[in-house]
Amino acid sequence: MKTASARSQNPVAGDRNACAPSRRRGRTGPCDRLRADWALGVALSFVLWNTGCDSEKIEVYTAAKDKPAPATAARSASSPSARARPQLRWQLPAGWRELGPGQMSLASFQIEGEGGGRAQVTVTPLAKLGGREVEVVNMWREQLGLEPLGREEIERQFENVTVGGEPGRLFAVDGAGADRIVTAIVHRPEASWFYKLAGDAKVVTAQKAAFVEFLRTVQIQEGAPDESSGGDSEPKPVWQVPSSWRELPAGQMQLAKFAVPARGPAKAEVSISRFPNDTGGTLANVNRWRRQLGLAEVAETELAGMVSALGPSHPEGKLVDLTHEQRRLVGVIVPRSGAYWFYKLMGDAEAVAPEKEAFVRFAQSNP
Amino acid sequence: MFVLPNPILERMIQQLIRFLTSLRLTVVCLALGILLVWVGTVAQSDEGLYQAQQRYFKHWWVAGVSLFGYRVPLALPGGYLIGTVLLVNLVASHLARFKFAWKKLGIHITHVGIILLLVGQLTTDLFSRETQMRFAEGETKSYSESAQENELVFLTDASAPDRDEVVAIPESLLRRKGEIRHEKLPFTVRVQQYHVNSQLRRRGPMVDTGPPPATQGAGPGVVLTPVAETRSMDERNLPSAVLELAGAPGTSGTWLVSPLLEPQEFKVGDRSWRMALRWRRVYNPFSMQLLKTTHEVYRGTDIPKNFQSRIRLENPAKRENREVDIYMNNPLRYQGLTFFQYQMGRDEMDQSRGTSTLQVVRNPSWLTPYVGCATVAAGLLYQFLMHLAGFIKRRVA
Numbered sequence: 035m036k037t038a039s040a041r042s043q044n045p046v047a048g049d050r051n052a053c054a055p056s057r058r059r060g061r062t063g064p065c066d067r068l069r070a071d072w073a074l075g076v077a078l079s080f081v082l083w084n085t086g087c088d089s090e091k092i093e094v095y096t097a098a099k100d101k102p103a104p105a106t107a108a109r110s111a112s113s114p115s116a117r118a119r120p121q122l123r124w125q126l127p128a129g130w131r132e133l134g135p136g137q138m139s140l141a142s143f144q145i146e147g148e149g150g151g152r153a154q155v156t157v158t159p160l161a162k163l164g165g166r167e168v169e170v171v172n173m174w175r176e177q178l179g180l181e182p183l184g185r186e187e188i189e190r191q192f193e194n195v196t197v198g199g200e201p202g203r204l205f206a207v208d209g210a211g212a213d214r215i216v217t218a219i220v221h222r223p224e225a226s227w228f229y230k231l232a233g234d235a236k237v238v239t240a241q242k243a244a245f246v247e248f249l250r251t252v253q254i255q256e257g258a259p260d261e262s263s264g265g266d267s268e269p270k271p272v273w274q275v276p277s278s279w280r281e282l283p284a285g286q287m288q289l290a291k292f293a294v295p296a297r298g299p300a301k302a303e304v305s306i307s308r309f310p311n312d313t314g315g316t317l318a319n320v321n322r323w324r325r326q327l328g329l330a331e332v333a334e335t336e337l338a339g340m341v342s343a344l345g346p347s348h349p350e351g352k353l354v355d356l357t358h359e360q361r362r363l364v365g366v367i368v369p370r371s372g373a374y375w376f377y378k379l380m381g382d383a384e385a386v387a388p389e390k391e392a393f394v395r396f397a398q399s400n401p
Numbered sequence: 402m403f404v405l406p407n408p409i410l411e412r413m414i415q416q417l418i419r420f421l422t423s424l425r426l427t428v429v430c431l432a433l434g435i436l437l438v439w440v441g442t443v444a445q446s447d448e449g450l451y452q453a454q455q456r457y458f459k460h461w462w463v464a465g466v467s468l469f470g471y472r473v474p475l476a477l478p479g480g481y482l483i484g485t486v487l488l489v490n491l492v493a494s495h496l497a498r499f500k501f502a503w504k505k506l507g508i509h510i511t512h513v514g515i516i517l518l519l520v521g522q523l524t525t526d527l528f529s530r531e532t533q534m535r536f537a538e539g540e541t542k543s544y545s546e547s548a549q550e551n552e553l554v555f556l557t558d559a560s561a562p563d564r565d566e567v568v569a570i571p572e573s574l575l576r577r578k579g580e581i582r583h584e585k586l587p588f589t590v591r592v593q594q595y596h597v598n599s600q601l602r603r604r605g606p607m608v609d610t611g612p613p614p615a616t617q618g619a620g621p622g623v624v625l626t627p628v629a630e631t632r633s634m635d636e637r638n639l640p641s642a643v644l645e646l647a648g649a650p651g652t653s654g655t656w657l658v659s660p661l662l663e664p665q666e667f668k669v670g671d672r673s674w675r676m677a678l679r680w681r682r683v684y685n686p687f688s689m690q691l692l693k694t695t696h697e698v699y700r701g702t703d704i705p706k707n708f709q710s711r712i713r714l715e716n717p718a719k720r721e722n723r724e725v726d727i728y729m730n731n732p733l734r735y736q737g738l739t740f741f742q743y744q745m746g747r748d749e750m751d752q753s754r755g756t757s758t759l760q761v762v763r764n765p766s767w768l769t770p771y772v773g774c775a776t777v778a779a780g781l782l783y784q785f786l787m788h789l790a791g792f793i794k795r796r797v798a
């Protein structure tokens with residue numbers, strides 16, 4: 035057996051005994067070092083391997099509770115829904131119930147049919163989609179679980195219709211179940227307008243004539259706020275604004291907007307709007323506010339428990355206070371001087387709470 | 402020193418050592434490395450940069466490769482395996498053949514430098530971590546989030562009123578489906594569906610007539626559409642999963658989780674829980690508040706001149722509370738982390754409020770490439786000078 039020192043004279047691989055261990059006490063040959071290194075390498079690899087598998091482990095720890103993040107769903111200024119909302123006028127067909135504007139729609143209506151069937155009508159301006167009717171129809175068909183149709187077939191199904199004196203196109207999509215959608219599209223310079231009647235097939239079929247008649251009566255007053263709507267051209271009321279509030283540029287359809295004092299990162303804003311009608315009633319507005327907070331809509335029967343009077347001196351005014359996940363909204367609807375005033379304090383709950391009293395006083399006293 | 406009494410074992414070890422110290426192994430590894438780099442680079446166009454890096458270079462084996470749009474049934478050793486074998490080969494050869502001589506000192510130093518580079522790259526891959534910290538002016542964050550990975554979390558009130566106890570389950574466990582149990586969870590999580598990328602939209606009351614993706618929480622109100630995994634560097638996959646919480650009364654039915662949904666609350670007994678699928682978080686023992694953002698561009702252009710975030714750094718354990726400026730080419734190095742200025746923008750809700758994103762990098766072995774390169778350079782220089790000196794000496798003689 036050769037010793038390590040002998041092997042070191044001939045280090046070329048191929049010597050079968052090249053790595054025989056040194057048996058001399060107190061001496062460590064290169065092969066011994068190699069084996070020690072090998073063992074170390076295996077151990078190191080094991081450690082690294084285990085470290086690399088850390089991403090598979092379930093971790094348990096404590097962490098500070100999340101504070102509410104700033105809302106990210108704000109509409110961009112260029113989106114149709116963020117621009118000036120046109121004013122709509124119409125003649126309400128018999129049996130239709132107005133629900134007020136929704137998140138995207140300018141108006142919506144509920145139709146109760148016989149035997150419990152229901153349908154809904156919505157009026158929604160969207161981005162200009164002129165020339166893309168085929169894609170739109172196929173989108174509806176896809177949502178109803180139907181195969182897409184070819185351009186020629188869709189063109190054949192279109193009916194001509196008059197919407198407020200303007201030419202529009204009407205089409206119907208029958209779902210695989212008991213649902214039916216009838217939609218009229220009108221392309222205007224500022225947007226494509228969708229008038230949709232959707233719901234139980236029987237109700238939709240029965241209401242189609244009334245829907246077509248409704249379309250004839252629709253009048254759009256584009257971007258010209260009248261005296262009863264908020265707008266830059268309207269002289270602002272003389273406000274008695276709490277001194278700590280900071281005025282912000284009012285948004286479209288708003289009379290004014292204020293930032294209340296921030297509490298650390300928590301922020302909130304007050305906005306005031308005025309409309310000639312109650313825009314669908316208390317229920318529609320409360321549900322619109324609830325949606326803004328991410329809350330589910332409530333039924334008429336649940337409304338009484340969440341709406342209170344604005345105060346003894348303003349029994350006609352309605353006050354709503356909603357909170358959801360650190361976000362809070364205090365809303366007030368006051369009929370005043372032949373119009374409906376809408377006051378809204380909304381933001382992080384931490385910033386809303388200390389301002390509620392001042393906000394209510396502001397709504398009671400202004401203008 | 403250890404001696405093996407078994408001659409068969411002894412012979413096996415000798416053969417193994419001969420294999421590990423052979424020059425052929427080095428050449429084969431280098432050739433495979435070249436092939437892997439080429440395949441991995443070409444595959445990036447089909448699989449995306451991140452996926453290709455993970456699958457080809459950060460794995461031990463690669464089964465099936467993508468070449469020019471075709472799936473080729475080819476098995477290759479991954480980057481980890483080639484790197485590890487090269488490292489073992491280099492160390493073993495060095496030790497087996499090591500004989501100190503001044504004239505070969507440069508070669509030894511060069512080898513040490515290469516070993517450092519290999520070890521440094523391996524440890525960088527294993528231990529480095531890149532996350533992002535996004536906040537708006539006024540916001541305080543004590544965590545950063547992964548740009549690629551997600552986690553399913555179950556949150557419940559901790560003993561302190563302002564803290565949550567978090568059970569964080571990595572997305573990789575959801576991907577396997579099946580059951581997930583943990584001693585801290587009073588229920589078993591059954592993953593019924595997992596989608597690596599998906600779209601969610603609000604359910605139309607009269608239009609969407611199919612069954613909802615889940616029966617509890619946000620599930621009944623949305624429509625879930627699985628979509629193909631994105632490979633683009635500019636997009637992020639939005640995973641979703643349908644879960645069942647078994648073994649706890651009051652949680653019957655199924656739940657849909659997605660980073661697009663807010664945490665969903667449920668009760669088990671008297672205890673409230675929240676559940677969410679979110680970007681994977683890494684918490685720090687300190688907090689950072691974004692005080693001010695500065696975004697300057699060269700006059701008349703959109704070319705950025707200066708991105709700057711003023712941060713309040715607060716570390717209660719060290720009684721530290723100070724303001725720091727982080728801007729381009731001036732990162733903050735703190736507690737083993739490096740905070741780079743990454744992106745800037747405006748708060749969508751309040752355009753007067755600036756937002757900032759910091760790239761948070763943890764790389765404990767960030768120095769090894771520098772040291773390795775310097776060592777290699779020193780070794781080569783020494784060796785060159787030795788030869789040069791010998792050459793000059795011979796010429797003079």
